Amino acid sequence: MSFTNPIIPGFNPDPSIVRVDKDFFLVTSSFEYFPGAPIYHSRDLIQWKLIGHALTRPSQLQIHTPEPGGGVWATTIRYHKGVFYITAASFQRYRPQQDDRVWPQGFYVKTTNIWDDSTWSNPVYFDQVGFDQDLFWDDDGTVYLSSTYRKLKPTPGVKLKDFAIHICTVDLATGHSTSEPKLIRESSSGVAEGSHIFKRGRYYYLFSAEGGTESGHCEWVSRSEVGPLGPWELAPNNPLWRNGVEDEVQNTGHIDLVEDADGNWWAVLLAVRPMRKGDQWEESVFGRESFLVRVEWENDWPIVNGGKRITLQSNGPGLYQHDIPISWKDDFSSPNLQLGWYRKNTPFSVDYSLAERPNHLRLYGGPYTLSVPASPTMFLRKQTHRFCTWETKLSFQPTSEHTEAGTVVWWNYFTHSSLGIRKRGDQRIIRFKPSEGDVVEVTLDLTGDVVLIIECGNEYRFGYRGPSSEETIWIGSVANHVATKAPPVGAPFTGMIYMKFSESL
Secondary structure (H helix, E strand, O other): OEEEOOOEOOOOOOOEEEEEOOEEEEEOOOEOEEOEEEEEEEOOOOOOEEEEEEEOOOOOOOOOOOOOOOEEEEEEEEEEOOEEEEEEEEEOOEEHHHOEEOOOEEEEEEEOOOOOHHHOOOOEEEEEEOEEEEEEEOOOOOEEEEEEEEOOOOOOOOOOOOEEEEEEEEEOOOOEEOOOOEEEEOOOOOEEEEEEEEEEOOEEEEEEEEOOOOOOOEEEEEEEOOOOOOOOEEOOOOOOOOOOOOOOOEEEEEEEEEEOOOOOEEEEEEEEOOEEEOOEEEOOOOOOEEEEEEEEEEOOEEEEHHHOOOOOEEEOOOOOOOOOOOOOOOOOOOOOOOOOOEEEOOOOOOOEEOOOOOOOOEEOOEOOOOOOOOOOEEEEEEOOOOOEEEEEEEOOOOOOOOEEEEEEEEOOOOOEEEEEEEEEOOEEEEEEEOOOOOOEEEEOOOOOOEEEEEEEOOEEEEEEEOOOOOOOEEEEEEEHHHHOOOOOOOOOOOOOEEEEEEEEO
């Protein structure tokens, strides 16, 4: 049966998956956003629902001024003897342009009740630095930790990142290593990461994402009859597939495997789906998303997607076509925020209320603007469809010229386009500030609430109207390639997010 990729659209990179009885659970990376480590649930691998997050408390996650691409990387979910484990690492400083990064210590959190966010433990930190951590329990109960960090001895005569996969045994109670780390996989590309270890039959399998997460991204596999320390034998069909820069799906890799209840094997992976504009590809506004493909076995080697390129239409037994709904609404009638709202960074304090004005989200403007790495007062939701309209009704009567509230198309704190209400003299104005180009200010002739509108498609168009009006007054627009411009530091590892904001200027 055919089905459509991605299975989880919008910014959802580095998918990792487990099955417990009839339930599939999938976690993705959250980078600089809070709460961290979103968890999705499915019964059939096609329809996924966000059910919570593993990192919801400041005691679990402290990211206050990360650069773009920093924060929580490559979450991995595992299940062992009634306990769910999620491993991750959090970069605070990440400047790949200058090869300037502070390597994080990885950690894990655990719970016996994945349906309740509050039950996740505080982090237990590993004493090994690195990222893309994975836990593997061998048959004798030994626990292995694999992670990626730079080789101790650089490759001579070649300028490479030299990111390689290392493994050691670990005491889960303390996070302390109980053996000397061993390098088990390096790549001629200079990047071997995203390690996942499985055992099937008599073989141990090591999957590794190689070539970097951009256009060179691909997946390799090795196997061993001895154990997780190796020696490892490379598969004869590496890389397992190869998508190129002219394919409709690109940057594919970083897979995790799961077996369903009927014995079928599947892989989830990250990929991007750029848009063709003339003779060029335009950067995907969604960033890296979660895809699903079939895995078969031949001579005890995995064959992923038949060895063919990953496409937007895939096939697999028992699956089906499903259109993910575009429409969504939050009227703030619940005592808690709906799942799917995010903050940039860990907030310092509670700067909002759902109770002070029922059926409204009240924001308390903070000292940070949208253009600094700290955490401004803003609430974000991921863009999941290319053609859609975002509307937010705003009640704001500014008494100072140094405050603003509005809505934003957000890529990072270097690149964002806002539409906000401010005070100028004795009048309210509406102010459009694109990520590039001139600021546009228009006197606001409405006296009450204002509906701010962002129309998405081949560009982002910004406008407003009154709550009872059907006529939209358009102020300006931003081309998609401008809205997704790469930052001068860090990396564009996330996707487009809309938000409400309030700030003091």
